[in-house]
Amino acid sequence: MKRKAQVQFEAQHYTSEDWDLIRAKLEANAELSKNILGSEIQGEDFAKKMVDLVNQRKKFFAEERAKAKRNKPMTQSQLKTYMMNYLKNQGTWKLVQLRKLSFEEVKEEFDKLVKQIESFVPMSFEEVKEEFDKLVKQIESFVPISFEATKANLKRFGEELQTKTLKRLKEEKDDEAKDVKPTKMDDLTELYRIVMKRYGMDGPEDKLEKEFWKCLRTMFEEPLSTDPIWSEIGQKRIISWRYYDTCRAHCLNLESMDVYMLSDRKYPLSAEMCQTMLKMKLLDGRMNEDCYRLLKMMEKQAGIKK
Structure with missing residues (x-):
């Protein structure tokens, strides 16, 4: 068999004359013919065995x-096409985007993806099930809040915050409790930060949740006179005007809506609206320095000179 393989290897450069010579040698040398063509070859089978040998070659x-x-090895063009198709099939790129990149840029993205795949550690069944159960539990425990409940919670939040702050100050300094004025808004500011982090600038899709999101944005973001809310306020009747000195915020209770504002920020209220507000009693307002500054600011905005 070794001799046969050697003959096949050497035969790639043989010409017709060379094959005629091989044929002659095989016919003349019975032992060689036996090793290459088989031990039981007969004279009439010699031509057929030679054809088989050529076909094997x-x-x-x-x-x-x-x-x-x-x-x-692939050419650079073939290699780029291969990497582009791989990135496309993995869903990380579109083919039309990849065609605009050079070979080096495609290779860089390809190497990044391969590195990510090689460093991937698959999660066990128990780990996947644990994460899935956590997600299902969160979804099942979610209870949507109505707009009315949100307004009530915000009002209760302001009252509780004021009570807790005063209680803490009283415990710290009993002798100065009456003179101490709470000025911190950490909880309210934190609430605004959490809501904006969750919903961003686009806001939630739920109608009631979006109203609460708008309420906080109105309080904390820079007020714009072009915002439709201020023209809408001017068309509604004021029911009450309430001040929360702990939160340093005040609220306009209007027909079908409430507007919460920070006491140290000027909002684009019309002069007529400010005059109407000043004619009403400021409910729950303690005449401290913050409340006094709010009233002075409203008088100035209403165009009242003293």
């Missing part, structure tokens, strides 16, 4: 050429 070299072609 052709098949052998065809396989060698195919193997060499497969092992041939």
